[in-house]
Amino acid sequence: MSSNTYNGLEKIVPSTMADMVEVKLREYLKNKPFLPGDALPTEAELAEALGVSRNVLREALSRLRMLGMIESKKKRGMVLTKPDILGSFEKVLDPLIIDKDTLQDIFELRLVLEMGLADLLFLRKTDKDVEELEAIAKAEKYDSGKQFRIKSEIEFHGKLYEMTGNNTLKRFQSMLLPIFGYVVTSLEKKKIAGKVNHLDLVQILKKGTKEDFKEGMYEHLKPHFDRLKEIE
């Protein structure tokens, strides 16, 4: 509620010319009915329209390029692209440069996603998907080296996300996985495993209900939830 007390007033943030040009360009792209693939005005035209130097304009364009909003094409010049909403997120998602609290937040975020998957999964899973998942889970049994374990962990959970039919979700989780691995290392050392393993989860997908799967996934992740309780 308190955040609404001064409704309409916004924090004043000092901005550089490039910041301002970036904002203007984003508004321009939004309000003009451009479609992905459409050619944009040239640098010279944009610089003149905005009354700024080519250098400042280029800095702003470079940011939009980095955000995946525009692309430079040979012969056609700049075109509008389908923005890559996770692209720049990915760049900063590095366990080595993220502070401890945020790492913990991201770790929990992945637990939340895993626990919330069941509904989409049961809506969209196919027999073929479940077979492929089973093959991944079965392959795990014959080797238990740590490298292999992490790889199959990624393969198994990655496949689950894929089965939701949601590309953004799948990509998001593949970005979160390295971080999950980073936080989990300490647990791995103790070799604590949930009561429900990957093969059990496959069986539930084959014969169980959505509710069974939700319970099963909780048991599978329980060592992590227990660790959260310890931290509290």
Added chain:
Amino acid sequence: MSSNTYNGLEKIVPSTMADMVEVKLREYLKNKPFLPGDALPTEAELAEALGVSRNVLREALSRLRMLGMIESKKKRGMVLTKPDILGSFEKVLDPLIIDKDTLQDIFELRLVLEMGLADLLFLRKTDKDVEELEAIAKAEKYDSGKQFRIKSEIEFHGKLYEMTGNNTLKRFQSMLLPIFGYVVTSLEKKKIAGKVNHLDLVQILKKGTKEDFKEGMYEHLKPHFDRLKEIE
């Protein structure tokens, strides 16, 4: 599996000088034991060390600044900051520039998050939290204008995320909410509501179990899940 067939080989992406300098700088910041707040070498020093022009260096630095990895301080020059992992993600998360498939993905992502919240919620909710949530839910009853409904929807669900004690999650959802609103508009027009409303969810938080809450949340979101089934 197929993605591992050529393990070690990566797609070759043509890169500009600024791209290369950006990568080098990111590696440098990662491998040197800098802490947030530490001063970095000057622009002149960096440009010389990398053997690039000041213009190219500035473009790369500008991107790192945009990602929230560095900051320019008066008198102290550039310093390393705690990177804002959601900052640049937020910039492209605009319903008007995101394609329809991705909008649908994000809409589903939020459903997954809502369904997966219960475990953290029951681990960390306090009586005070539940009281505040109840106050929000009660206020809703006396006004049902559309503007107000969306506002209280945001307030109620926002409070739920806050109660998980996870800041990244809370911020992430506040970024996703406008998109949710965008997709939901068509549903709102039909005035379809779940069987379980906000006040019911509060009662479950007060007296029910985690499992009750999971069921209740599903019922609350059921119109959205039903719509997904129709799309299939």
